[in-house]
Amino acid sequence: MDWLDYMNASLNYIEENLSIKIDYERIAAKALCSSYNFQRMFSFIANVTLAVYIRRRCMTAAALELSKSKVSVLDTAIKYGYDSPVSFARAFTSIHGITPQEARVPGAKLKLYPRISFQISIKGAEVMKYRIEKMDGFCLAGISREISINNGENFKLIPKMWEELNSDGTCDRIVNLNGRKEEAMYGVCYDFHFEEERFRYMIAIKPEGQMPEGYEVLEVxxxxxxxxxxxxxxxxxxxxxxxxxxxxxxxxxxxxxxxxIEFYPCGDVDAPDYVCEVWVPIRPVKK
Structure with a gap:
């Protein structure tokens, strides 16, 4: 089996054990990786978080059962991992726009979120330039915000954060923390909570000396x-x-x-030939 088979095996496991309380560690084990890595990889490949995908699949299956059978709302809620009909109804309504009871009415409009499968896609052979380096620990200092990854919000919120902090002079103040007019800057994603669909993002520099009040320090x-x-x-x-x-x-x-980490060296970031970098911590896959 290759990685594609392993990833699809994890999707099969989800379908066979469909519940919002399904064990993420067991899902990841089918793909031979950690829960942390599986959730990260899944969100990039599927363009939706694992938690949202499972919730949508549960509500799709629940809607079909409620519309075709006389199974009670309570039994359906328990089957898909909800502790009460109230929490189940809230989740159901957020997906379908109607309550579980309304789903029983003939002609009720429901939403189908089909199961996904991973397939090989042949794309242009565009080169990726990278290097692998070991680095000692270091610290960064700057301003951070909590970022939502629900429905790809992070792809909008992070550029908006840069725009806001640039326009109000905050980025200039961060750059000047070391007393220089120019400084390499960093954009940092950290404190990931995939199941809660959030992480923190910091705009920062490498500080020299003690930081003034009002700035956060992140030890890497x-x-x-x-x-x-x-x-x-x-x-x-x-x-x-x-x-x-x-x-x-x-x-x-x-x-x-x-x-x-996004690394932005000194230079004109708007120039078409400006070179920046993406840094990600790695380890060999355990076989």
Whole structure:
């Protein structure tokens, strides 16, 4: 079996054990990786978080049962892992726009979220430039916000955060923390909570000396990093996408539990030939 077979085996396991309380560790084990790595990889490949996918599949199956049988709402709620009909009804309504009771009415409009499958897609052979480096621990200082990954909100919220902090002068103040007019900057994704669909994002520099009040400090441990070259700051998101859907699939490495870093060296970030980087902590896949 190759990675494609393993990933599809995990999807089969989900369908055979459909419940919002399904064990994520067992799902990941089918794909021969950790829960942390599986959830990260799944969200990039499927363009939806694992938690949302499972919830949608549960509500799709529940709607079919309620519309075709006389099974009680309570029994259906319990079957799909809900502790009460109230919490089940809330989740059901958020997906279908109607209550479980209304789903029984002939002609009720319901939504189908079909199961997904992973397949090989042949794309253009566009090169990815990267290097692997081991680095001592270091610290970063700046301003952070909580970012939602629900429905791809992170792809909108992070650029908006940069825009806001640039326009109000905050980025300039962060750059000047070391007393220089120019400074390499970092965008840092950390404190991931996949099941809650959130993480923190920090705009930061490497500080020298003691930081003034009002700035957060993030300690980054020693890691081995894979560092991808990215031409143009606008290409950062595509680099993350390709890293997860192409590089990790064949590299023999997996994501170490740690921050993901965007590195922006001094220069004109709007220039078409501006070179920045994506850094991700890695470790060899255990066989």
């Amino acid at each position: 441990p020693e890691f081995t990093w894979v560092k991808f070259e990215c031409i143009g700051a606008a290409g950062i998101q595509e680099t993350f996408q390709r890293m997860n859907t192409e590089w990790f699939m064949t590299s023999g490495y997996e994501h170490e539990e740690g921050p993901e």
